[in-house]
Amino acid sequence: MDKIATNQKEVKLDYLLNESKREKHFITGSEAVKEAIKRANVDVAVAYPITPQSESMHLVGDLYAGGYVKDYYRGENELGVMSAVAGASMGGVRAFTATGGPGTLRAMEMFPTWAGSRLPIVCSFLTRGINSPLTIQPDTIEMSFLLDTGMLMFHAENSQDLFDMILSAFTIAEEPDVYLPIGVFADGFFTTHTREIIEIPQEDIKLAPYNPYISPVPAMDMETPPVRQMRDPFVLKSNFISYAAHASWQQEVHAAKERSIKHINKHLGGMLEIENEDAEIMTVTSGTAVSQSRDAVKRAKEEGLDVGLVKIKTIRPFPYEDIRKIVKKAKKILVPEFNITGWLAKEIRASVEENHKIIGAPRVFGGMTMPPELILDEIRRACK
Secondary structure, X not given: OOHHHHOOEEEOHHHHHHHOOEEEEEEOHHHHHHHHHHOOOOOEEEEOOOOOOHHHHHHHHHHHHHOOOOEEEEOOOHHHHHHHHHHHHHOOOOEEEEEOOHHHHHOOOHHHHHHHXXXXXEEEEEEOOOOOOOOOOOOOHHHHHOOOOOOEEEEOOOHHHXXXXXXXXXXXXXXXXXXXXXEEEEEOOOOOOOOEEEEEEOXXXXXXXXXXXXXXXXXOOOOOXXXXXXXXXXXXOOOHHHHHHHHHHHHHHHHHHHHHHHHHHHHHOOOEEEEOOOOOEEEEEOOOHHHHHHHHHHHXXXXXXXXXXXXXXXXXXXXXXXXXXXXXXXXXXXXXXXXXXXXXXXXXXXXXXXXXXXXXXXXXXXXOOOOHHHHHHHHHHHHO
């Protein structure tokens, strides 16, 4: 066992991310996942390999060998993994896993179960294509399938975001007025397999341990009866009490998402980042499309074009009201995306009254990159 693992000091998230001394490391996104879990005081991590996520959970396995994670094993498939971490979380421990692409879809049944059971699981979704013919290339279409599962969804622009968001996710998920699973999403390969400089706190500190006894739904330990799994399930009934019970619980899950906003504002610095909010042309996007947009906006400004940028950090809860206010003055709103369906543009349209202002482009998919020139061309067209 690593000596550092046995001597890590327990600290609060604010100290870990904002006050502790940081050092620069030139690492991949997969290694950023490892570094986050190294400081997350995780009790159980369950893995199943799927590209481009495999390396991150392999590295988490190395952490288990070093004593940074208390228990770790490989599940039989993605559905089995997500069921296992659900059981672990119900038992009152801090649980982590990761998946992506077809793995997300194979495990789909469990995600609304996590939310409905109020399990503060953190899962890193390292996204990829799901379409046939088979591709392992970057694509964010799987995010559209998860929008209404009840989980919170953070979307990382880069490895620094990925590191910070994973650690923040544990703290936010475990707030007594939240207690929902959180998916931390990063665009596969663009983030997971690309090296960049990120700033990481020292390795001899970690989050304080998980306290399951502040949960709104009691943990199923040896002292507590299994109240999470009803002995007389409402699903077997067909009456008003059954309908009301299910409806009120779903409302509570959605209310918990809204209550998470104050914690997101505290730990992530808000759901949005904005540049030049009074611009006539606004580029609104999330994930690695933000990085390409930054370059395009910089070039557009050099050409004398009035362009702004909105980076969306949280997809659920979605910042509808904030976006509505920010883009009210804009003449055109560009939404670059890495998927064919344009799910983010649809969310923006739900935020804005004047839908004709929204341009769901550029949009690339199937693993294609998005050169800043594509975004710049759309900016030029919008300015005419």
